[in-house]
Amino acid sequence: MNDIEKTIDALNKKGFKAVIATDANDAVSYVISVIGHDDTVGMGGSMTLFETGIVDSLLKRGNTIYSGELADRCGQDKNEVRHKAMTADVYLTSTNALTLDGDLINIDGTGNRASAMFYGPNKVIFVAGKNKLTANPHTAVVRIKKVACPQNARRLGLSTPCATENRCTDCDSDQRMCNVTVRIQRPTRGKEMHVVLIDGEFGY
Ligand code: SF4
Numbered sequence: 001m002n003d004i005e006k007t008i009d010a011l012n013k014k015g016f017k018a019v020i021a022t023d024a025n026d027a028v029s030y031v032i033s034v035i036g037h038d039d040t041v042g043m044g045g046s047m048t049l050f051e052t053g054i055v056d057s058l059l060k061r062g063n064t065i066y067s068g069e070l071a072d073r074c075g076q077d078k079n080e081v082r083h084k085a086m087t088a089d090v091y092l093t094s095t096n097a098l099t100l101d102g103d104l105i106n107i108d109g110t111g112n113r114a115s116a117m118f119y120g121p122n123k124v125i126f127v128a129g130k131n132k133l134t135a136n137p138h139t140a141v142v143r144i145k146k147v148a149c150p151q152n153a154r155r156l157g158l159s160t161p162c163a164t165e166n167r168c169t170d171c172d173s174d175q176r177m178c179n180v181t182v183r184i185q186r187p188t189r190g191k192e193m194h195v196v197l198i199d200g201e202f203g204y
Contacts, residue, residue, distance in 0.1 A: 003100060003133055004197055010102030011195050014186045018102075018195040024052040027127055027198050032057055034125065034194055035090050042085025042120060043067035044093035044113035047155075048127055048203035054092070065092075068112075082112040091121040094203050095195075096148050097140035098132050104184040104195070105140035107149070109177040118188045125194045129202035137183055149177055151204045 001009065004020055011018035021027035031054050035041060041063050049055050050069075058065060066085040071078045085091065093113060097105040104126060108114035117124055134140045145168040153163035153175075160176060161169040168178075187193040 004130055004199060007098060007100050007102060007133060008195075008197060010100065014102050016102065016187060016193050016195050018197065021196050021198045023200055024198065024202070027052050027196050028054050028057050030194075030196050031092070031125055031127065032061065034123070035063065035092075037061065037063070039089035040064045040066065040084075042088035042091045042116055043070075044085075044091070044116065045069055045152075046094040046127075046203060048094040048129060049092060051202050052127065052198070054127065058092075082110075086112070086116050086120045088121050090123045090125060091116045092125050092127070093117060095126045095128050095132060096144045097134045098126075098128055098195075098197070099134055099136050099140055101136075102185075103137055103140075104182075105134075105137055105144065106182045106184075107141070107144050107178045108180050108182070109175075111180050114180055114182040117182065118184055118191070122190060123192045123194075124187075125196065127196045127198070127202075129198045129200055131201040131204070133197075141181065145178070148204050153177060 008018045066081045068078045071081040095104045106114050134143050150162040150166050153160045158175040160173045161171050
């Protein structure tokens with residue numbers, strides 16, 4: 001088994017509904033098939049969901065999406081939208097990292113995205129490219145701080161050390177993105193958790 005197959009196997013054994021998507025279109029088809037036409041969708045900040053075309057496909061179909069990023073673009077109240085996302089029918093997100101034995105590792109600054117993953121909507125869908133795969137929780141956090149945080153910080157216009165110096169100093173910045181680290185080992189009680197692992201590189 002290759003790393004993608006190993007991870008999918010581990011996730012399914014732990015109770016996730018995990019599938020391999022051969023490309024972005026395959027990921028879109030799967031996500032659309034498990035979200036109802038009338039479902040509201042809460043969404044965590046994610047480049048993967050935009051890059052794959054999943055967001056566009058849901059909007060075209062007429063699903064309402066509660067997303068901080070979309071709220072910013074439309075001038076909506078971000079906090080209000082984040083609260084609506086917590087009680088939507090479905091929560092759609094990527095994951096900062098995914099271990100070969102099927103743990104989902106995420107770091108969050110505000111905490112809305114990380115908490116919605118395990119204590120928000122009853123159906124949660126994670127979509128990630130194979131570039132998010134990592135050996136274990138320790139290497140996952142190393143990867144997040146080295147690869148994801150600097151790029152996310154620059155995208156968000158933050159001036160944390162990871163953005164300005166390209167290194168993590170375990171900073172005291174009030175713009176710090178690493179205030180909470182969540183390791184999801186199995187679906188939490190009552191939740192249906194899907195993981196779509198794409199055989200391609202998406203997001204960071
Ligand atoms: S602790 Fe600060 S410098 Fe380190 S990755 Fe997080 S935000 Fe960046």
